[in-house]
Every structure is written in C-alpha cells, then in structure tokens.
Amino acid sequence: MSYHFNEYADREMLSIALANRIAGELRGALARAERVTMAVPGGTSPGPIFDDLCEVELDWDRVDVMLTDERWVPEDHDRSNTRLLRERLLVGKAEAARLLPMFLPCQDPEERLDELAEHIRPNLPLSIVLLGMGSDMHTASLFPGADNLEAALSRNAPILMPMRAPGADEPRVTLTAPVLDGALSKHVLIFGDEKRAALESAKGKSREEAPVNAILDGAEVHWAP
C-alpha cells in the first residue's frame, strides 16, 4: 500500500492548495462526463476547504455532492454533517450543486438505508472523495471496534452501512470501504501532530485496527500542523 504525503506550512495554505486541486479535478472530470460526484467528510477539519472551494468557478450545476458518512441526527442539529455542507460548501457558486442525501428523518438509520443507497447507486464510482481521519484512525464512520466494521470493510460490502461504535456519540451511516476506495481520485485531510502520528502508526496494522488503511492505497494525504 502506498500513498503520497503532501505537507504544508499551515492550514490556510493547505486549504487553498487542496481546494484548487479538487477544483481542477472536478473540471477535468466534467470535461469527460455530463455529471460528476464528489464525496466529502464532515467533522471539524474540512470547513476551511469548503469555504475556498465554494467560490471557485466551475459548472457546479453538473456536480453531485454527498457526504462520506453522516451522524444520525436531524439536519438542524449541531453535529449534523449535512448542516455543515449546507452552511459551508453548498453556498456561493457551489449553491448550484445537487446534494445527495445521507440522512432521512426517522428514528434508526436501518429504516431508510435502502432508500439512501438507491440515490447513490447511479453515481458510482465516485469521481472524487475527500476523507477525514480521527486520531483513532477511523475514516468516514469506519471506526475501530464498530459493530458493522468487518462487513463494511469486506470486498462485497453494500454501498452504505449503519455503524455504531464506542467512539461515536450517535448511530452513523457510512459509505463502505469498497465504495470509498473505488473513487477515481482520493484525498485524505489531516491536521496536527497527533493525527500525523496516528497515520504513521497505522502502517503494519490490520484494517480492523486502523480502518484508514482501507482507503490509503493510491491516495493523496494532505497534512498541516
């Protein structure tokens, strides 16, 4: 497994460079296909990249945007990744993009999982995926110790799986490893020394211990202190 490690002087420089890189890839993909799909993470890291990306000039009305994973909370909840997308990415020029839902109102994700997966199926393989990583080496909602981790890592995993994990506050839904790993372009965003050390320590570990290993091969990792 090999990936390319891109190191930046600070987070602002990373955000500008990565937003430009993704914009270039979106333009390239739009030159080859009528519609393209980009999956992005939630959490605390990607906001500044969204702020830069949403202002770039491209045919956003031909772009489908979705999350790599979602916390099963209503869209107006503080922890909703969909809320982050609506507030920081699907604004400005990118307001014209189409959002593929990763949450539908109901108690448990299992109730509407098939519906969500059917929205996603025609959009595979993903053109671009941007992933985050936690210091426990989870990526998307593939958490070490999660109830459905083994199934979500398997080669014939379904598109989407529900996930409950000791390190996660609420039930989640996540794109599974083959869907994330099958994206035509993969970027991983990490900030800070703790996450850099975690990524380093993932080397030699199994995918169950370090789920990020399931998507790293051929990926571009972007790091700033």
Ligand SMILES: O=C1O[C@H](COP(=O)(O)O)[C@@H](O)[C@H](O)[C@H]1O
């Ligand atoms: O819960 C989540 O965490 C990861 C990492 O988030 P961060 O706050 O450490 O940047 C994120 O990639 C994932 O999409 C999100 O649901």
